[in-house]
Amino acid sequence: MLNFTYQNPTKILFGKGQIANIGAEIPAGARVLLTYGGGSIHRNGVYEQTVKALAGHTVFEFGGIEPNPEYKTLMQAVELGRREKVDLLLAAGGGSVLDGTKFIGAAIPFEGAPWDILTKRSPVKTAVPLASILTLPATGSESNSFAVISRAETSQKLAFSSLFGYPVFSVLDPEVTFSLPPRQVSNGVVDAFVHTVEQYLTFPVGAHLQDRFAESILQTLIEVGPQTLAKPADYELRASFVWAATMALNGLIGQGVPQDWSTHMIGHELTALYGIDHARTLASVLPHLLRVHAENKGEKLLQFADRVWGIREGAPEQRIEAGIKATEKFFESLGVPTRLTAYEQVKADTPATVAHRLTASGMTRLGERQAVTPESVEKILELSLA
Ligand code: NZQ
Ligand code: ZN
Numbered sequence: 322m323l324n325f326t327y328q329n330p331t332k333i334l335f336g337k338g339q340i341a342n343i344g345a346e347i348p349a350g351a352r353v354l355l356t357y358g359g360g361s362i363h364r365n366g367v368y369e370q371t372v373k374a375l376a377g378h379t380v381f382e383f384g385g386i387e388p389n390p391e392y393k394t395l396m397q398a399v400e401l402g403r404r405e406k407v408d409l410l411l412a413a414g415g416g417s418v419l420d421g422t423k424f425i426g427a428a429i430p431f432e433g434a435p436w437d438i439l440t441k442r443s444p445v446k447t448a449v450p451l452a453s454i455l456t457l458p459a460t461g462s463e464s465n466s467f468a469v470i471s472r473a474e475t476s477q478k479l480a481f482s483s484l485f486g487y488p489v490f491s492v493l494d495p496e497v498t499f500s501l502p503p504r505q506v507s508n509g510v511v512d513a514f515v516h517t518v519e520q521y522l523t524f525p526v527g528a529h530l531q532d533r534f535a536e537s538i539l540q541t542l543i544e545v546g547p548q549t550l551a552k553p554a555d556y557e558l559r560a561s562f563v564w565a566a567t568m569a570l571n572g573l574i575g576q577g578v579p580q581d582w583s584t585h586m587i588g589h590e591l592t593a594l595y596g597i598d599h600a601r602t603l604a605s606v607l608p609h610l611l612r613v614h615a616e617n618k619g620e621k622l623l624q625f626a627d628r629v630w631g632i633r634e635g636a637p638e639q640r641i642e643a644g645i646k647a648t649e650k651f652f653e654s655l656g657v658p659t660r661l662t663a664y665e666q667v668k669a670d671t672p673a674t675v676a677h678r679l680t681a682s683g684m685t686r687l688g689e690r691q692a693v694t695p696e697s698v699e700k701i702l703e704l705s706l707a
Contacts, residue, residue, distance in 0.1 A: 513542055
């Protein structure tokens, strides 16, 4: 196992009715900026519950944060936050609202152009703290330090991480996710699955517990994902899905092990170019990436086939391929395509374009062995377009 230093400061308020308890978590006299997306919180009761729970606090509002949160929109919230001197941000929504709010918090006190946080990796030395009310289980943003921000004018989608990105507290009430359309539930299951894989399908370092953590999350998603899609108002099923998605990317399973993340980096380019949903980009990259890098990842791919899918028969190459096929079948069973050919807007020159864009951002040696080069990115995307 590799050395690690681990601290996750986010306090989790899990379960039915937990929004009602946020008042006690917010200091008296705080000036709160409530941020949200395109209006789902007005339709599923989250807005009413939140406003009620915030009674007695000074609250400002900023709505309209779009999926794949846009820099220009977020900068309007930065202006509002600076003008009103807010001292706590409360994000109510999915990963996009949470990520966008992490950026708003970092940008409010930032000296200079906040876009530098993403392009120049300018350190975030301070930020307005945030808390969250999660309405879409998928990204893990509710208890991690990451955020991914898009900028339409330059067609970029870039990530940053900061200690200030951890929400002070996050409410995870499975009931507020019942209103999700099936497409977002499927996306969430796939995103959480791929987060787990990016921290698991690398090479063995003798981290027995982390492997078992990862395998148990994958198995839970395989078991509960299709069921929660079929029965969206079943509390027990949804609660297990919500917690699995949080655990997939709150840092725990990734401690002391190599990590990959190349599927995500390639996927972000596909969203920036073609607007494809985040999880859908991952599903159309991961299986092909695993094939191209089957040799590098061989030992863990065999373990994955065995422990996650129960595949124990055949030569090693056959077992590896069967594990990848089972993964594809799982994604497809959720209605999530595993080939870029499913998207009309994807052009034939995409493999070269994505390889070029990653190179331009300095991402030429991705993955746990730095083996995902521009050449291999082209191969992966050619397989996805075959
Ligand atoms: O905008 P509203 O009206 O709220 O509607 C949203 C949006 O249209 C809707 N929605 C959310 N909760 C709902 C609901 N509709 C009905 N009922 C509810 N309870 O769902 C739509 C999609 O929301 P979005 O927040 O975009 O989805 P998701 O949570 O999948 O987030 C995706 C974003 O997170 C980034 C992605 O790149 C993408 O930008 N990621 C963030 C990560 C992180 N912070 O660690 C890691 C991930 O790998 C990912 O890159
Ligand atoms: Zn993701």
